[in-house]
Amino acid sequence: MKKNSYFYIVLITLVATLGGLLFGYDTAVISGAEASLQAYFTDNLGLSSLVHGITVSSALIGCIIGGFVSGFFASNFGRKYSLVLAAALFLISALGSAYPEFLFFAKGDPTTALLVTFNIYRIIGGIGVGLASAIAPMYIGEMAPAHIRGTLVSLNQFAIIFGMLVVYFVNWGIAKGQSLEWINDIGWRYMFLSEAIPAFLFLVLLFTVPETPRYLVSKNQDQKAMTILSKIYEKATAKSTMSDIKASFDKNQAKAKLFAFGKTIVVIGILLSVFQQFVGINVALYYAPRIFESMGAAKDASMFQTIIMGLVNVVFTLIAIFTVDKFGRKPLLIIGSVGMTIGMFGVAGMAFSNAIGIGTLIFIIVYTASFMMSWGPVVWVLISEIFPNKIRGQAVAIAVAAQWAANYFISSTYPAMMEFSGGLTYSFYGVMSLLSAIFVWKFVPETKGKSLEELESVLVKKNTDSNIKAS
Known part of the structure; x- marks a missing residue:
């Protein structure tokens, strides 16, 4: 350079x-x-x-x-x-x-x-x-x-x-x-x-x-x-x-067909997008004032707590920016998944025990901070780099469309789920956070420090080898 x-x-x-x-x-x-x-x-x-x-x-x-x-x-x-x-x-x-x-x-x-x-x-x-x-x-x-x-x-x-x-x-x-x-x-x-x-x-x-x-x-x-x-x-x-x-x-x-390099890498990109939404982040962002009001906060106080959460989001996104090329994509995603799991199960536990208060706010901040230092920015990084040049445009389109569809599904089902059970709702997001860690550990490749063309050769070879073993 x-x-x-x-x-x-x-x-x-x-x-x-x-x-x-x-x-x-x-x-x-x-x-x-x-x-x-x-x-x-x-x-x-x-x-x-x-x-x-x-x-x-x-x-x-x-x-x-x-x-x-x-x-x-x-x-x-x-x-x-x-x-x-x-x-x-x-x-x-x-x-x-x-x-x-x-x-x-x-x-x-x-x-x-x-x-x-x-x-x-x-x-x-x-x-x-x-x-x-x-x-x-x-x-x-x-x-x-x-x-x-x-x-x-x-x-x-x-x-x-x-x-x-x-x-x-x-x-x-x-x-x-x-x-x-x-x-x-x-x-x-x-x-x-x-x-x-x-x-x-x-x-x-x-x-x-x-x-x-x-x-x-x-x-x-x-x-x-x-x-x-x-x-x-x-x-x-x-x-x-x-x-x-x-x-x-x-x-x-x-330009090649979507699955010209195998289905695995496309499926990984789609699941990264879906997990990014199924962990419930946009519930926390879109419904933050309502969540804080459900804790007993007044309208003005809930807006203030939302701004605090927004500032936390900015700070922890900066952490990801400064570490993603040092620590790598996989470690950040797994650490973030663990933090989100703790945060969401913590909120679920508070909801089950009807002990809504400052503890809930702390768990929500743990959850959102963990997301912002990991799944928020890193998924976009991976989606931009894991697909081969010839299918990048169409593969990214499929992954992003899946992400918005998952966003719409999670956001629109939240009120009905909360009416049924707040504790079970947050537990669902906690389970998704845990599954996201397992998914990254087992299936997501590390892409740190490699050119897009180097990544393509490695990922295509890995996919070819897996197809040979499967046959």
Whole structure:
């Protein structure tokens, strides 16, 4: 790596991580606006709480769609221009969600058609989230040198958490000192509109960064790829890296079928995504105020405890960033799984004994801190690097779509599960945390310090050997 290229690659990474920040911003902005949306739409129109729930979670539908189609866009239009599309969708969603009346409706006159239009704008933003969640870490992983790839991809997770934290403060700042009537009529619009600022910045800055060398090679644009590699590596290293990338592609078939390298590695990627959600993290993030209120905390106190949890998340994500390229992916995941298991079974025990209090808060913080230093960032790192070049776009798309589907399933079933039994609900997440540790120990390969092409040769050989043994 060139002496002066570190700054260059960090700047490129920071631009890409704006996709992660918008990922966090878009998924969390609804937390401040959902009560106002209920007052403005659901209550005024006499609709059910089910309709309100669909409205609050409609962006997740877009996330599943965006994750699923991300492979098509990444493989056919490139990583960079797929992120440009995501940025444009974020911007359209921010403007449309803030003013869904644009062109077709009268302001201040909520109707069912207007509610449908609002949900369409939220789904559009969700598609942007799905695209960015898959392609931003893929872009960083393909640009970053092997020895700092884990750190740089982990920055994307930090940006997601930071985006959530930022929007909590933005929502609070918009609502502070205002009447409830103003918030329910106007304030929620400003909350959605605020996303237009980082979305526009992301869109503009993307035109200053290059396409990834690996995508360029897949499209027979070797000279452009070599130019970019020469900005990152010394001449000899750039040439050898270029040679390795070219060797990983069959010029007659730059893109292979999904299972061309066997099913094992694809299944591992999908299960990493599913376990990341089945351990219950988004229950803790989405329902944190409700969880804290169930402990007896007042509304203001529950929001304060949520901010504390958000700050803990940021701190422990930083720990992962600074250790993922030193300790490796597997050790961090296993340590995190153990911590999550302790945290969730602790919460379950408190729920069974009806001893809800400060102990529950401590166990939740242990749980979320363990996730943020491990499964939060490290899964994105692994997904960006374990798949061979020729199937990376489509394999990442399948894994990310599975992740959003699992997110939707876990988040939507939480209220019903809690009605049945809080203790059993948290025990389920504890069991999933324990199973995640066993899964990583038995099946997940270590990828620290290897180039994407080195990983490909090792993983393909391992898969071939396992197929020979099976036969």
